[in-house]
Amino acid sequence: MNAKKNWELLEQNDREIYELIAGEEDRQKRGIELIPSENYTYPEVLAATGSVLTNKYSEGYPGKRYYGGQEFTDQVENLARERAKRLFRCDHANVQPLSGSPMNQAVYLAFLKPGDTILGMDLSHGGHLTHGAPVSHMGKIFNFVRYKTDPQAQGKIDFDQLMKIAKETKPKIVLCGYTSYPRDYDYADFKKVADEVGAITMADVAHIGGLIAGGVMRNPFDYGFDIVTTTTHKTLRGPRAGLVLCRGGYAEIIDRSVFPGLQGGPHMHTIAAIAVALGKALQPEFREYAGKILKNAKALAGKLMAEGIKLVTGGTDNHMMVADTVASSGLNGREAETILDAVSITVNKQVIPDDPNPPLRPSGIRIGTPCATTRGMGEDDMARIGGWMVKALRSHKDQDDLAALKKEVEAFCRRFPVPGID
Numbered sequence: 001m002n003a004k005k006n007w008e009l010l011e012q013n014d015r016e017i018y019e020l021i022a023g024e025e026d027r028q029k030r031g032i033e034l035i036p037s038e039n040y041t042y043p044e045v046l047a048a049t050g051s052v053l054t055n056k057y058s059e060g061y062p063g064k065r066y067y068g069g070q071e072f073t074d075q076v077e078n079l080a081r082e083r084a085k086r087l088f089r090c091d092h093a094n095v096q097p098l099s100g101s102p103m104n105q106a107v108y109l110a111f112l113k114p115g116d117t118i119l120g121m122d123l124s125h126g127g128h129l130t131h132g133a134p135v136s137h138m139g140k141i142f143n144f145v146r147y148k149t150d151p152q153a154q155g156k157i158d159f160d161q162l163m164k165i166a167k168e169t170k171p172k173i174v175l176c177g178y179t180s181y182p183r184d185y186d187y188a189d190f191k192k193v194a195d196e197v198g199a200i201t202m203a204d205v206a207h208i209g210g211l212i213a214g215g216v217m218r219n220p221f222d223y224g225f226d227i228v229t230t231t232t233h234k235t236l237r238g239p240r241a242g243l244v245l246c247r248g249g250y251a252e253i254i255d256r257s258v259f260p261g262l263q264g265g266p267h268m269h270t271i272a273a274i275a276v277a278l279g280k281a282l283q284p285e286f287r288e289y290a291g292k293i294l295k296n297a298k299a300l301a302g303k304l305m306a307e308g309i310k311l312v313t314g315g316t317d318n319h320m321m322v323a324d325t326v327a328s329s330g331l332n333g334r335e336a337e338t339i340l341d342a343v344s345i346t347v348n349k350q351v352i353p354d355d356p357n358p359p360l361r362p363s364g365i366r367i368g369t370p371c372a373t374t375r376g377m378g379e380d381d382m383a384r385i386g387g388w389m390v391k392a393l394r395s396h397k398d399q400d401d402l403a404a405l406k407k408e409v410e411a412f413c414r415r416f417p418v419p420g421i422d
């Protein structure tokens with residue numbers, strides 16, 4: 001396990017790629033990362049993903065593989081599964097999905113036939129691409145019907161409307177869990193709707209998996225949910241992958257859907273890294289970390305709102321917020337993203353509910369605190385960052401102001417080490 005030697009060989013033998021990775025390291029250190037789906041993973045996860053497990057074919061599941069030589073990989077996968085079950089308090093865990101998108105595809109394909117109906121959130125209100133965007137293959141294969149948030153009620157979901165749509169459209173799956181939604185979810189209400197029409201309950205907690213694991217947001221299994229999917233690289237701080245977690249009765253259908261239904265050989269180096277990240281999330285310190293992510297988000301949201309920035313749900317219960325930049329500063333999301341990039345603050349442009357503008361030039365930005373929290377930034381730092389963001393958006397026509405601000409931001413960032421780099 002000579003990681004140092006491996007890097008030396010890369011530097012000697014493929015200078016181009018080596019330099020690009022070095023450049024990315026520097027970029028990740030220099031700026032404030034506020035993209036809510038990103039995080040800085042653990043050095044131990046980097047070690048596992050860079051290990052020789054990448055050499056191994058392990059099609060199948062522990063004890064039932066199509067290749068020999070599995071005495072270590074079986075134990076790795078069993079550890080990952082056991083830790084996932086303990087952490088999320090569920091009966092079964094499939095740890096093989098290669099990322100978030102295939103984890104959701106595996107669930108749809110396990111239960112549905114082409115043309116069957118899934119009831120999910122409108123994409124501009126927070127639903128993910130894999131929740132049936134018209135450009136996605138899933139959106140063409142299945143019939144996605146939509147519910148929305150209520151802007152008059154701080155983004156809460158109107159369950160009377162949801163029940164009405166469910167009764168009209170008879171979905172096979174009722175899906176909650178979102179990519180740009182700053183509130184917690186009322187799982188009991190979703191369960192009530194699903195039970196009324198005999199649907200399966202599915203929560204895609206890709207973004208908030210770490211916050212559920214850390215005990216600071218509700219766990220869908222406490223409300224009788226059937227299926228929960230989560231990525232492992234967002235708030236969970238693990239490698240890029242997905243988990244399908246479920247109640248015991250669904251174990252077999254889910255496993256068969258992931259392999260051989262959708263995927264071939266699992267990425268054992270990633271599964272080892274998932275086990276490492278889940279092991280970390282089982283430690284008491286992780287609860288503290290998850291709590292800090294939420295406190296930081298509240299602090300940043302508070303500062304932005306105090307400075308007159310309009311947040312679409314009027315605040316946040318999780319790690320993220322969506323700002324309406326058109327209403328707040330007359331800039332569309334793409335312009336806001338570019339201006340903030342120029343001062344080394346990274347956010348992503350984001351559609352707002354029923355956005356009149358297209359996704360590449362939407363009306364808002366999405367902002368989140370996991371990365372900043374991982375670097376050790378606290379609530380005072382959040383207020384300061386919020387102040388810088390507002391300043392950049394307001395004085396963006398003055399290049400000297402932006403250059404000075406960028407310097408200030410980068411000097412600040414150097415005080416906070418990045419795990420795996422520093």
Ligand SMILES: *Cc1c(COP(=O)(O)O)cnc(C)c1O
Pocket residue numbers: 037099100101102104127128130177178179204205206207231241
């Ligand atoms: C990020 C995300 C996914 C997909 O994850 P990828 O790893 O990017 O494929 C799925 N669902 C939701 C809600 C997400 O936020």
